[in-house]
Amino acid sequence: MTTPFPFTAVVGQDDLRLALLLNAVSPAVGGVLVRGEKGTAKSTAVRALSALLPEVDVVPGCRFSCDPASPDPACPDGPHEPGPGTRRPARMVELPVGASEDRLVGALDIERALAEGVKAFEPGLLAEAHRGILYVDEVNLLHDHLVDLLLDAAAMGASYVEREGVSVRHAARFLLVGTMNPEEGELRPQLLDRFGLTVEVKASREPEQRVEVVRRRLAYDADPAAFAARWADEEAAVRRRIAAARELLPQVRLGDGALKQIAATCAAFEVDGMRADIVMARTATALAAWAGRTDVLAEDVRQAALLALPHRRRRNPFDAPGLDEDKLDETLEQFADSEGDGDDDPDPDGPGGGGGGRPPQDGPAGDGDASARPEAGEGGEPQVSGGGEQAPVRAAEPFRTRVLSVPGVGEGVAGRRSRARTEHGRTTGARRPRGVLTKLHLAATVQAAAPHQRARGRSGPGLVVRRDDLRQAVREGREGNLVLFVVDASGSMAARQRMSAVKGAVLSLLLDAYQRRDKVGLVTFRGKDAQVALPPTSSVDAAAARLESLPTGGRTPLAAGLLRAHEVLRVERLRDPARRALLVVVTDGRATDGGAARSASGRGGGRATGGPEPVAPASRAARLFAAEGVASVVVDCESGPVRLGLAGRLAGELGGTAVTLDELRADSIAGLVRDVQGTSRRAA
Incomplete structure (x- = not known):
């Protein structure tokens, strides 16, 4: 060791x-949540603590570490008679981020419970940590339902395992310690509250x-x-x-x-x-x-x-x-x-x-936007597009948005956004179990076993159940998605009031992503190129900080922004293939991709209003998302008395939906995103 x-x-x-x-x-006191950057001795200090805890007396042979002076009357290994015990060091048990519910709380053998009427229970990590330390590294990345189970056990001092009316209870009192790097995502406020103490650690x-x-x-x-x-x-x-x-x-x-x-x-x-x-x-x-x-x-x-x-x-x-x-x-x-x-x-x-x-x-300041022209902005001030980089503008106050959801039924990580087949949720069907049975579908199991009772020689009450009869419940819940924001930071977006409203809208959607346990990413484009301001992460705090400091000005390389976003999604799909994406493009639709920009007057039958249109490179980039079935929304930031509808055309190329900033503030985006189902479907 x-x-x-x-x-x-x-x-x-x-x-x-x-x-x-x-x-x-x-x-x-209720445990400790340790927050801090990587490499600050968080895990080292927690693991070292176990050597300082006093040794504990346990009942010999008890898998649940009962105290021989006052054994738990409900112990699954009991009843125990008070008497001498054996002494051992206090344990420190680590809960892996990818652990299953059965690994945490223990597994009940449903097959033996139905066929033999016995409670065959295999203890989990909560039982092993009783009277010791339960340590969860990267607790912010733990699935929500596991965190709920963990904190409920810590608050009650007991763990309950229930499977189709068969239940087991055992004591589970432990020192709960969680560590996390805030850059990788936050815990929900109600879960933060369940930790007794918190400390922030930084490298000296x-x-x-x-x-x-x-x-x-x-x-x-x-x-x-x-x-x-x-x-x-x-x-x-x-x-x-x-x-x-x-x-x-x-x-x-x-x-x-x-x-x-x-x-x-x-x-x-x-x-x-x-x-x-x-x-x-x-x-x-x-x-x-x-x-x-x-x-x-x-x-x-x-x-x-x-x-x-x-x-x-x-x-x-x-x-x-x-x-x-x-x-x-x-x-x-x-x-x-x-x-x-x-x-x-x-x-x-x-x-x-x-x-x-x-x-x-x-x-460094970008070139003037060739497509820019003075517009009437908010407050009657003329908006001058193009020009050099401008200082960052503060975001307007965020507001509540409706749910943005990806169409179809996914199989991603548990969350609160789009429909998905999950371990928790409403039961929608049954299937044969693959591996260990965890969620029994009782009615389907009885229905499968009933026709064979005479052949199996049943002569009295009860049901003769065999392994082939067992059915696993298929459940539908919600998943978390990757919400990738592609934000136009060019000169045509640079009017202060206008950019403030745009940032406020994106900040509102980031708040929604935080509540729905999504990953978020941020791509911005301005000047001559696009950049990944924030790679996909669970830390919406980091995304909000990058958004707040976002400078504006320069040309509008829309195609570059879309291509960079496509590459981000391609790489993320390799890393996390089960997580579906939602693309949110925030732009007025104006594009000046090098010398490729063309005005409407340059086409046959030009429009009287003139002005630029989505150019061929941007159209080709947009069709990549449509061909792959990526759900998308374009937030149209165009303003002024004359509107060209360029963002709407871009949404059509993406196979998605366009919504104005006013419609977004009116909480109407969810219905529009659901309309994506007709034009942007992915295989369930």
């Missing part, structure tokens, strides 16, 4: 170490500290056992301190003054519900016990707020977690109570005791 990196050898990351230690002292910018990180890591890699031996005394000291704090915890007094400060702080930061108050109270109590005190002081309440509230005060999915510490201090001072004041430090020099709040927050 590989020797873990010592917990006390982790350099810096005081808040991370403190949050983990507080949960080790009081698992009722101090050269000396970075040198020490490298020095220790190289020493550990060269000889893990020898490195761990050098830190054995520090590890033993922290282990003893955890045990002492656990013994002291029941004696810690949470006075009325501290309770008022907790309630006032949660109210001041407008957190939803009462879970924050409870978590803060438990955290402040654990902080006092960790410091060796029996009274909760004001500094305990302050530190508890810094750990328990940042992820709960997010009012918008794109808001960064954080807390205004000046406002926190004002609130605590306003509700200060003599019985809660004190100058005692919770031993800042002790291992992991230096948490002092959040980590510090680190905080």
Whole structure:
């Protein structure tokens, strides 16, 4: 077995170490969510914690780690008689991102339950983690239904497995730790709230500290056992301190003054519900016990707020977690109570005791557009298309949009957008199981077995069921899609009010993608070429940030933008073939692809209004999407008294639908996207 990196050898990351230690002292705090960039010792610190936890006594032979002093009366391996047990180290169990529901909660043998009437249960990871640590790396990439099951078990202290009326319950109390890189996507706010504490980790910018990180890591890699031996005394000291704090915890007094400060702080930061108050109270109590005190002081309440509230005060999915510490201090001072004041430090020099709040927050012009001409814009100001790059424009306020959906029935990852065959949802049929049976279709199974009962010699009540009779339920739910935005940032779009409205519309669709668990990508085109501003990712926060800083100006290489988007979808299809795409093109339809632009007057029977049309390169690029059946929507940003309808023509070439910005704000895009079904179908 590989020797873990010592917990006390982790350099810096005081808040991370403190949050983990507080949960080790009081698992009722509710676990830790560790957010941070890659390479910041998140996983290293979590894996090292398990070596510090006290050993546990278990009933010999019990697969569910029952305590011999008070065994679980409902244990599937029970009943157990109280008596001597065996001692073993506390376990740390890792939940892989791609784990199945049966691997997490356990599997019930439906075939034996029907045929023999016995509950044959194979425990899952929740049972294995009982009285230990359950660690989920990249928890933000875990399927939603698995996160729900995981957090429900953590909140109730028990896991329930039910299959067609046959149920099993077992204890599942564990320290839940999740780590995530926000660049790869966020957790939903209601799931963030279920983690007791959260910490933000960043790599140090101090050269000396970075040198020490490298020095220790190289020493550990060269000889893990020898490195761990050098830190054995520090590890033993922290282990003893955890045990002492656990013994002291029941004696810690949470006075009325501290309770008022907790309630006032949660109210001041407008957190939803009462879970924050409870978590803060438990955290402040654990902080006092960790410091060796029996009274909760004001500094305990302050530190508890810094750990328990940042992820709960997010009012918008794109808001960064954080807390205004000046406002926190004002609130605590306003509700200060003599019985809660004190100058005692919770031993800042002790291992992991230096948490002092959040980590510090680190905080060429294109050619003129040949097709541009002055337009009447919003507010009566003339809009001059073309010219050099202009400073980024802030997005208008986002608004609620209807559902954009891809036609047909897919088989992608679970989400909340388009119809798909999934593990969860309404039952639409039955089929023979492929591999392990997970979702039994009872009626279809009985129907398959019934004609053979006489031949199988059934002589009494019950049903003789064989493997060939079993039927798996086919269910239909919703999937997440890849929403690829292709945004025109050329000079013809550069009027400030107009671009603000465009960014506001895209931001609204990004909010919708966040709620529906989609991946998003962003391609922009301006000047002479197009670029991938954001490769497909689950982080809509990153997409919103790139959108906000998007500059405008220059020519309009529409064909280049479409071709770049086609290449992005081609590569993404190889990486994730089950995820279907929705293309959203945001443009006024004007195109100046090098010298290929042609005005309508250059064609036979030219239009009196003149002006450019989608040129041949853009038309050819658009037909690539239509030939592949990619669902698409064109958001028409054309404005002014004279409209050429170029975006509508582009939508026709794409085999999709066009909608104006006004129609988008009127929440009418969902119906228009559903109309795509007649023109942009993919094989179900």
